Amino acid sequence: MYLPSLAQLALGSRLKSLSDHFYAAVDEVYRTCGAGVESRWFPVLRFLWENGETTVSDVAQAIGQTHSAVSQLADKLVDAGLVCRNKDILDGRRSLLALTDQGRSSLAALGPIWVAVRRGIVKSLGEQGLETLLDALAATEAALQERPVVDAMLAEHAVLASASLEVVPYAPALKEHFYRLNAQWLERHFRIEDIDREMLGDPERYVLTPGGAIFFARLDGEVIGTCALLHESPGVYELSKMGVDETFRGMGAGRRLLAAAIAEFHRRGGKELFLESNSRLKTALRMYEQAGFVMQPAVRPGSHYERADVYMVYQPVQQGAGG
Structure with missing residues (x-):
């Protein structure tokens, strides 16, 4: 329900x-x-x-x-x-x-x-x-x-209103949050597949060592979101493992994480950035579209995920030259 x-x-x-x-x-x-x-x-x-x-x-x-x-x-x-x-x-x-x-x-x-x-x-x-x-x-x-x-709610709101949301890179001490935050949405909407279990259990081996990056969103010291930038092949990256704690939805953590991953992609001189998702995740898909990801007509060839029925490729709007 x-x-x-x-x-x-x-x-x-x-x-x-x-x-x-x-x-x-x-x-x-x-x-x-x-x-x-x-x-x-x-x-x-x-x-x-x-x-x-x-x-x-x-x-x-x-x-x-x-x-x-x-x-x-x-x-x-x-x-x-x-x-x-x-x-x-x-x-x-x-x-x-x-x-x-x-x-x-x-x-x-x-x-x-x-x-x-x-x-x-x-x-x-x-x-x-x-x-x-x-x-x-x-x-x-x-x-x-x-x-x-009411007093308790307003007091918590005052704390949150004054708290700063920051995006930080991976650190070993944050490893457990990479698993926790992703397991939360996977178990709610789908299931944890074998490929998820491997990557979430050992992000240093499956994400960082091959040349990827992991980011965390932190609010007032509490880790509330994460995402990964996977290095697929030379110049090709995948946006993956985006998860925000359900109790902190609507605070902009997802957009901040997405912006950080895209910025890292550009910093590395990446040529292609893609993601795979599911059509049931309407809110996430809208966020991806607003960030410049374009829906493709078919799923990605050779997809590793059973749940993936959406394939999107990042196509930033090119600014025209001034006259």
């Missing part, structure tokens, strides 16, 4: 999807059993049932929703005849929420349904799975209460 691959970036979307799933499931049970309530009403109705007449602010604080959201939900419950608004005798400027007789009667009839919901969730998730989920939710709520996530 796509959303799980985005990890932290899709946390809100995945939680919303799960929330919508459970809301819809319980609503279907309510409808089938003839209950005149909706699952999204449950927290407010249950709180009023257990605590009696109270303010919108108290309800909002208790169930972790905004004052505005609870007030709007209260309006729906009033329209449904389940809740009423009473004037606060101690403060005439505010109202108190309370269950109506219809509301109390409706909730009293929900006992068997709530038991069925509890049992059904246990059977669906398993006792251990449910316990793990509830413990994780409790831990998450406590952590967010102690360390607000």
Whole structure:
């Protein structure tokens, strides 16, 4: 599935999807059993049932929703005849929420349904799975209460905004990152072929010794991307093994690495620069095209890669002479 691959970036979307799933499931049970309530009403109705007449602010604080959201939900419950608004005798400027007789009667009839919901969730998730989920939710709520996530995100953004992105050449201490960064995208989209395993496991032998080069992108000291310039034959080079850590996409590391490899190709007086890729990697292909690589009508003759169905050759735009 796509959303799980985005990890932290899709946390809100995945939680919303799960929330919508459970809301819809319980609503279907309510409808089938003839209950005149909706699952999204449950927290407010249950709180009023257990605590009696109270303010919108108290309800909002208790169930972790905004004052505005609870007030709007209260309006729906009033329209449904389940809740009423009473004037606060101690403060005439505010109202108190309370269950109506219809509301109390409706909730009293929900006992068997709530038991069925509890049992059904246990059977669906398993006792251990449910316990793990509830413990994780409790831990998450406590952590967010102690360390607000917006503050944490903005603090990290400030660090990244002031950090410098640099491209550095290969060093033995960086060898493990050459494998890590490439294995990440290969395992996600394809598989690690034998030729990949050899080159990634011993880049000095298969890239540097034959006359190639390896570059790394580093952000605030953290290695986030890499690429290789392979020496194919006299004057002929291959751009290969381009990989950027998925958690750092969109920060320009790929373009900086590509520019560094092209610059090295020119510095060496190269005559031909090509790459092989796959048509599924749309974002990467657009970046290559913008850098001057041109799609060829067929795959490269004698390609070493099973996954390669794209062959591109670097054809920089030639500047015309001035008049």
